[in-house]
Structure formats: C-alpha cells, structure tokens
Amino acid sequence: MERPGRLLLQSELRVRNAAYDVSLSRSLLTWKRRAASPVYHPFRPSVCHSVPVSEIISVREEEEENGSRQRDDGSWKKIREREGKDCRQAFTVLYVERCQQHRWRCAEVTFTCSDETVCQHWVSSIREQLASNTSRPKHLLVYINPYGGKHQGKRIYEQKVAPLFTQAGISTSVIVTEYANHARDHLKMEAELKKFDGVVCVGGDGMFSEIIHGLIWRTQIDCGVDPNSPEEALSPCSLRIGIIPAGSTDCICFATVGTNDPVTSALHIIVGDSQPLDVCSVHHNNMFLRYSVSLLGYGFYGDVLSDSERKRWMGPARYDFSGVKMFLTHHYYEGTVSYLPARGIIGTPRDATRCRSGCVICQHNGQLNSERSEKYEMDEASDSVSIHPWLFCSPESSGEWRTIRGKFLAINAASMSCACPRSPKGLSPAAHLADGTTDLILVRKCSRFNFLRHLLRHTSKDDQFDLTFVEVHRVRRFRFMPRHCQSDSDLELDLHENSKRQIFSQICKDHPACGCAPAYSSWNCDGEILTHTAIDVRVHCQLIKLFARGIEELPVFEDLTNPCAI
Ligand SMILES: Nc1ncnc2c1ncn2[C@@H]1O[C@H](COP(=O)(O)OP(=O)(O)OP(=O)(O)O)[C@@H](O)[C@H]1O
Ligand SMILES: CCCCCCCCCCCCC/C=C/[C@@H](O)[C@H](CO)NC(=O)CCCCC
Ligand SMILES: [Ca+2]
Structure with a gap:
C-alpha cells in the first residue's frame, strides 16, 4: 500500500x-x-x-x-x-x-x-x-503477426493499443511480419536496438518465441557469449518485451498478467512494469535447438501439437479437437529422464503459495542463483582443468543427478505455471516465473480413466499431482533419452525385461501403418515441434524481462487498498 x-x-x-x-x-x-x-x-x-x-x-x-x-x-x-x-x-x-x-x-x-x-x-x-x-518506455519496436490466433493481430493493435501509446507519448516503429521467423531474423541481424526501450510482440506464444530467439541470440553475440554452448552462462537481455495477446493459447501473457486482454497489456507496457522470466535452453548432443519459457512437453502435449499443426485452419479450436483425439489414442512412450534437483531454494511444486506480483520466492532464489554463478565464475577462472560436459561439476551439479526409467504418457517441464484460459491454474500451479527452476512432471502409463482424472484436475481445484502415477520435481536441469536411443548394454537389459515389446516397437517404427503404438513422440516446445527427442534442458534464471508485474493478488477488502480510508 x-x-x-x-x-x-x-x-x-x-x-x-x-x-x-x-x-x-x-x-x-x-x-x-x-x-x-x-x-x-x-x-x-x-x-x-x-x-x-x-x-x-x-x-x-x-x-x-x-x-x-x-x-x-x-x-x-x-x-x-x-x-x-x-x-x-x-x-x-x-x-x-x-x-x-x-x-x-x-x-x-x-x-x-x-x-x-x-x-x-x-x-x-x-x-x-x-x-x-525512468522505467517508462518512450520508443518501442512493435512486431505484429497478422496470422496468429483468429488473424486479428493488426486490428487489435491499431484499434486498442496504438491510441493508448499515442496518449502516453510513446513513439513506435511497427513491423507487420510477412513470413514465419521474419521478426526473429530482423531482431537477430537488422534491428537498431539502441534506438528502443523495449520490444512489443502482437501475437501468440509462437510469435513470442520468435521474439525471444532473436533477442537472446542478439544479446549473446553483442556480449561475446557463444549462444550454442549448453554450458555457457547466457547474458541477460536488457530490453523488455511486451506481449499484446493475439494468438490461440497466449499462455505466457495469461501466466504473467493474469488475463489475455490487449488493453491491460498495453497499460502494463505504458507504466513501465518489469517482470523477469526464466528461460530454458534445449540442446541435442551439444547442439542448440530452441529456448522455452512455458511448456516443454513430450508424449501427450507433443502429440496434441503435432496433430493440431495439420489443422491450423480450425483456429484455436484445433487444440480441443486434437486434445480429445490424443486422449483417446492413449499412447505411452519409454525412456529415461535424468534431472538435477533444485537444491537450497525456497519452494516446492506442491506448495499452496502461488507466484504473484513481487514474489519473494523469485527474489530469494534469483539472488541465490546469481551468487552461485558468481562463485562458479571465480572457481572457473582459478581452475584450468577441462571437464567433459556430461560429467560437468558446476555448482548446479554439486547435487546428484537422479535417473528415472519408465513408460510415460506425458513428460512435462513447466518453467512457469502455464496458466491459460483452458486451465486457469495451469500445468504446475505453484511454479515460479523467475526462480531459476522448472517443474518436471512425469505421468506414468496408467488407464485412460486415471489419465482423464489427471487432465480434468487441471481445470478444477483438485491437485493434479496427488495421484500415484504422477510425480513432480523442481529441477535446474534435466535430460531425456527415448528408449530406442539408449546404449546397447541398456537395450540388452531391457530385452530381458520386455523382449516382445522391443521387437514390435522396432517393427512399428519402420512400418507405422501397422497400427501399433509409435516408439517416439515429439517435444512441444512452447507450441513449436522439436525435431529431436533426446534433449538436454537447462534453466537460465531471469534471462529475459517482460513489461508485466506478475499476477496481482486480488484485494480482500476494497477499503484496505484505499489510503484515504486510513
Ligand atoms: N507473417 C507471417 N506469416 C506466417 N506465419 C507467421 C507470420 N508471422 C509469424 N508467423 C508464425 O506464426 C506462428 C503462430 O503465431 P502465433 O503464436 O502468433 O499464433 P498462434 O499459434 O495462433 O498462437 P499460440 O502460439 O498462442 O497458440 C508462429 O510460430 C510464427 O512464427
Ligand atoms: C480430454 C480433455 C481434457 C482437457 C484437459 C485440459 C488441460 C489443459 C492444459 C493446458 C496447458 C497449456 C500449456 C501451454 C502450452 C503452450 O506453451 C503452447 C503454446 O501456446 N500451447 C499448446 O501447446 C496448446 C496445448 C493445448 C492442450 C489442450
Ligand atoms: Ca521458473
């Protein structure tokens, strides 16, 4: 107050x-x-x-x-x-x-x-x-995706947002994108970023993903950091990003502002709000694939996305259609998940507290994270011995790697709650926007009925993790290896356990038309499909900043917010 x-x-x-x-x-x-x-x-x-x-x-x-x-x-x-x-x-x-x-x-x-x-x-x-x-922006670079969501991006910006920017004395440079990755490449190579106090993204989560890819890449190049290395500490981006929601899910806007409303987002930009956000980097065999800020999902959410991409003509309803279809298909996938538990931080994925505006958990864990990386940099400078990345003994790996093998209906990593209108509390309701961790949710093979119970709990008050076939871990880093990419010795062991299934999956991989379950799913990375299944994911604490302030706690009594009443 x-x-x-x-x-x-x-x-x-x-x-x-x-x-x-x-x-x-x-x-x-x-x-x-x-x-x-x-x-x-x-x-x-x-x-x-x-x-x-x-x-x-x-x-x-x-x-x-x-x-x-x-x-x-x-x-x-x-x-x-x-x-x-x-x-x-x-x-x-x-x-x-x-x-x-x-x-x-x-x-x-x-x-x-x-x-x-x-x-x-x-x-x-x-x-x-x-x-x-000084936190209010004066000059903004605006990218509009005219094809996101219901194709309303341009109209939304011109009718609802531009007049507010004019009233607030903000000047803008507007680019209406002409093709996919136009905004990303413009940010990477052309944009004169020094002229601007922030970037505005008019579109959905896919468009936001383009913007962060351009901005993070450009920041690393400008700071002399190798953006491809899975071990490098990435430099935080100084320009804030505003999201004017005009997509299908708009989960990043919803989870950072509390609503998908263009006028609300424009006002958060005008008043110069700032909300740091964690970013996951995804690598395959030390090769950079993508960044993610919301959901990395293998199995159910990967399959929903792959199926829905072929139905873009349906608009936002494609997710509901493919969601029901993939629920009925009920595929499970085998593989090994290994992860580094987040140690020394405050908070667990089962907490009743939520990440809200001015979150003290994000402040505390963010501080802890920067102290750790400073210490690590000092240790690195005084130690010239090179270590193989997979045995890497960084401060984050001073905790032990843990490994879980199994058959999974879904493997989800939620770096934020992933709240959206479909699921107002999100995939991981207690996840934090800027604590340097992601919540790794493993849904093991179970009956259709049980999986439905789990899914429906995303839309009710009941705890989606309070089920015997679901486990959740707060982690700094994780890896996934699908079963058929495992080493020969692992496969030999598996053959003894389940030789029949192994043979059939191999056959089915080559002959998908036979109707048996596929051996691989794909990763849904913030709504984009990843081409590789074996991945190494690392959280970069507070790498980017949004023009947002996190979801505000609603006042209990109106009078308490009014200083005149005191
Ligand atoms: N001019 C363009 N033409 C075609 N595709 C574009 C253009 N500009 C951007 N894109 C691509 O469109 C894709 C989808 O856009 P966007 O995220 O805005 O909407 P959406 O997919 O409907 O919403 P959501 O991601 O919230 O589900 C993005 O991956 C983006 O790269
Ligand atoms: C049988 C039906 C049961 C219904 C259960 C509803 C559960 C809804 C959970 C919704 C979680 C959304 C997570 C957000 C992911 C975004 O990064 C991504 C990009 O926009 N969206 C999707 O992949 C779109 C994913 C849409 C999934 C439905
Ligand atoms: Ca987080």
Missing part, C-alpha cells in the same frame, strides 16, 4: 461541479470531496480517490475556445456550461483502473479551477513526475 509522502501540490479543485481537496505527492494523486457541512454525517462518507503516480497514463490540458473547451484530441466538451461560470481552466488525468479478473482499463478524471496559473502548475507538476520515472 502506498503512503502519500511529502506533498508537492495541494489545491481546491472541482470535479463534476463538486469541490475536492486535491493533492499530489511523488507517489500519489489524491482527490477528496469536501464535506458540504462540517458536521459529521455517518451515512454520507467522504468520497476519496487516490491513484499511484506510477499508474497515471498521461495528463491533458483542456483548451478553451469560444466559451467552451476543447480536448487535445479535438473533441468538443462544454465543461464551462456544465461546471459553473467561475470554472474556466481544466485538465484531465488518465490513469489505470482495475476491473474484474486482473483487467486494467484507462479511466479519466477532469479537474477544473478558476485560476489558469494553478491549472498549468498542476499539469506541469504531474508531467514532471511522469518524466522522472
């Missing part, structure tokens, strides 16, 4: 023909209705509003012309007639107003007063306060 602090300005102004005491401090703008009579009236509480200065979008002078007033935007407004002849000067403050379900709207209040100098003093003081806020 913000306290007013030292007042910069205090005046009696009018709002809709009523007298208000209006005050401005560095942190708050407050307007409190003056009591008509000094006698205490229990049934008429004084009306008081306050807005954090950090949530003021802009201030606008209302210009006078022929006895009526004109807005900066040209629309006529008869304030003088409405508010009494003595009120001649007016200014309007646009600010963030919270609505239901984490949505933000742009609200406005017009103050009038008889003294022009007072009015101008108010306008310039508020503008000074806004200008002194």
Whole structure:
C-alpha cells in the first residue's frame, strides 16, 4: 500500500461541479470531496480517490475556445456550461483502473479551477513526475503477426493499443511480419536496438518465441557469449518485451498478467512494469535447438501439437479437437529422464503459495542463483582443468543427478505455471516465473480413466499431482533419452525385461501403418515441434524481462487498498 509522502501540490479543485481537496505527492494523486457541512454525517462518507503516480497514463490540458473547451484530441466538451461560470481552466488525468479478473482499463478524471496559473502548475507538476520515472518506455519496436490466433493481430493493435501509446507519448516503429521467423531474423541481424526501450510482440506464444530467439541470440553475440554452448552462462537481455495477446493459447501473457486482454497489456507496457522470466535452453548432443519459457512437453502435449499443426485452419479450436483425439489414442512412450534437483531454494511444486506480483520466492532464489554463478565464475577462472560436459561439476551439479526409467504418457517441464484460459491454474500451479527452476512432471502409463482424472484436475481445484502415477520435481536441469536411443548394454537389459515389446516397437517404427503404438513422440516446445527427442534442458534464471508485474493478488477488502480510508 502506498503512503502519500511529502506533498508537492495541494489545491481546491472541482470535479463534476463538486469541490475536492486535491493533492499530489511523488507517489500519489489524491482527490477528496469536501464535506458540504462540517458536521459529521455517518451515512454520507467522504468520497476519496487516490491513484499511484506510477499508474497515471498521461495528463491533458483542456483548451478553451469560444466559451467552451476543447480536448487535445479535438473533441468538443462544454465543461464551462456544465461546471459553473467561475470554472474556466481544466485538465484531465488518465490513469489505470482495475476491473474484474486482473483487467486494467484507462479511466479519466477532469479537474477544473478558476485560476489558469494553478491549472498549468498542476499539469506541469504531474508531467514532471511522469518524466522522472525512468522505467517508462518512450520508443518501442512493435512486431505484429497478422496470422496468429483468429488473424486479428493488426486490428487489435491499431484499434486498442496504438491510441493508448499515442496518449502516453510513446513513439513506435511497427513491423507487420510477412513470413514465419521474419521478426526473429530482423531482431537477430537488422534491428537498431539502441534506438528502443523495449520490444512489443502482437501475437501468440509462437510469435513470442520468435521474439525471444532473436533477442537472446542478439544479446549473446553483442556480449561475446557463444549462444550454442549448453554450458555457457547466457547474458541477460536488457530490453523488455511486451506481449499484446493475439494468438490461440497466449499462455505466457495469461501466466504473467493474469488475463489475455490487449488493453491491460498495453497499460502494463505504458507504466513501465518489469517482470523477469526464466528461460530454458534445449540442446541435442551439444547442439542448440530452441529456448522455452512455458511448456516443454513430450508424449501427450507433443502429440496434441503435432496433430493440431495439420489443422491450423480450425483456429484455436484445433487444440480441443486434437486434445480429445490424443486422449483417446492413449499412447505411452519409454525412456529415461535424468534431472538435477533444485537444491537450497525456497519452494516446492506442491506448495499452496502461488507466484504473484513481487514474489519473494523469485527474489530469494534469483539472488541465490546469481551468487552461485558468481562463485562458479571465480572457481572457473582459478581452475584450468577441462571437464567433459556430461560429467560437468558446476555448482548446479554439486547435487546428484537422479535417473528415472519408465513408460510415460506425458513428460512435462513447466518453467512457469502455464496458466491459460483452458486451465486457469495451469500445468504446475505453484511454479515460479523467475526462480531459476522448472517443474518436471512425469505421468506414468496408467488407464485412460486415471489419465482423464489427471487432465480434468487441471481445470478444477483438485491437485493434479496427488495421484500415484504422477510425480513432480523442481529441477535446474534435466535430460531425456527415448528408449530406442539408449546404449546397447541398456537395450540388452531391457530385452530381458520386455523382449516382445522391443521387437514390435522396432517393427512399428519402420512400418507405422501397422497400427501399433509409435516408439517416439515429439517435444512441444512452447507450441513449436522439436525435431529431436533426446534433449538436454537447462534453466537460465531471469534471462529475459517482460513489461508485466506478475499476477496481482486480488484485494480482500476494497477499503484496505484505499489510503484515504486510513
Ligand atoms: N507473417 C507471417 N506469416 C506466417 N506465419 C507467421 C507470420 N508471422 C509469424 N508467423 C508464425 O506464426 C506462428 C503462430 O503465431 P502465433 O503464436 O502468433 O499464433 P498462434 O499459434 O495462433 O498462437 P499460440 O502460439 O498462442 O497458440 C508462429 O510460430 C510464427 O512464427
Ligand atoms: C480430454 C480433455 C481434457 C482437457 C484437459 C485440459 C488441460 C489443459 C492444459 C493446458 C496447458 C497449456 C500449456 C501451454 C502450452 C503452450 O506453451 C503452447 C503454446 O501456446 N500451447 C499448446 O501447446 C496448446 C496445448 C493445448 C492442450 C489442450
Ligand atoms: Ca521458473
């Protein structure tokens, strides 16, 4: 809760023909209705509003012309007639107003007063306060995917977002993409990033993935880091990314803001919010494949994605269709998962606490992570012995690798909750946005009925991990090896265990038309299909930053949020 602090300005102004005491401090703008009579009236509480200065979008002078007033935007407004002849000067403050379900709207209040100098003093003081806020972006590079989701990206940006940016005095360079990977390659090679305070992505999770691939790559090249190496500590990106949701799932926007609403996202960008985010790098045999910030899913979610890609014409409904189809198909896959448990951190995947705005767990674990990497860099500098990467003895591997072999319906790694409208609490409800870990969820082979119980729990209050065939681990790094990529000695052992199945899977791999279960699934990496199944995944703590603040805790009692009530 913000306290007013030292007042910069205090005046009696009018709002809709009523007298208000209006005050401005560095942190708050407050307007409190003056009591008509000094006698205490229990049934008429004084009306008081306050807005954090950090949530003021802009201030606008209302210009006078022929006895009526004109807005900066040209629309006529008869304030003088409405508010009494003595009120001649007016200014309007646009600010963030919270609505239901984490949505933000742009609200406005017009103050009038008889003294022009007072009015101008108010306008310039508020503008000074806004200008002194260095976290607000002034120049943005905007990429629009015109084909994401329901093909509404361009319309959404032009109608809902651009007018707000103009009001907030933000200049933009807009690129409407012409082909897949246009935005990624532009960021990698062409964009003059020094000119901008941030990048805006208008599209879905796939488009966001393009943006982070371009930005992370470019940052590493500019900092002299090899982006291909699985062992390098990657340099964090300084430019923040704003997401205007215009895709099919928009899980990254939903899990970092709490809603998929373009106006809310635009307002988070304008006020200059900042939310760090973990990024997983995915390698195959030391070869870089992709980055992931939300879901890495093998088995069920990999199959849903592969099937749904062929049905893009269906739009967002393709996921529901393929989801039901893959649930009925009920394929399981064999392989070995090894992982490094996240040690020394606060939090587990079964916690009741959730990652919310200003999350202390992310702050604590982020700090721990940077201290560890500093120590590691110092140790590295004083130790010239080279070590094979798979035996690598970095601080993160000082905990032991653990290995699990089995038959899995799904292997999911959720670096954030992956909440989305389909599953408002997400795949891993207690996962954190910026704690340097991912939640590794293993769903072993079970009956269709049991798998349905697990899936349906993603949409209810029940715990999807409280089932005997599901286990979840918070990890810093993991590897997966499908069974048929394993070493010969492993295969020999397996042959004794299950020789029949081994033979049939080999046959079926070569002859998929025979109808037997396939031996391999594919990885769903934030909605993109990976071409390799054997992967090595490492979490990079807080590698990127978004124009977001995490999901805000909803107030229990409205009055507690109102400093006027204290
Ligand atoms: N101009 C373009 N033409 C064709 N494809 C594009 C273009 N611009 C971007 N893309 C690609 O479109 C794919 C899907 O885009 P996007 O993520 O915006 O929507 P979506 O797949 O419907 O949503 P979600 O990822 O949230 O499920 C991305 O992988 C992106 O690389
Ligand atoms: C039999 C039906 C049971 C219904 C169970 C519903 C469970 C829903 C869980 C949804 C989890 C979404 C995870 C997000 C993944 C995104 O990175 C990715 C890219 O946008 N989306 C998908 O892969 C799209 C994946 C869509 C899966 C349905
Ligand atoms: Ca995380």
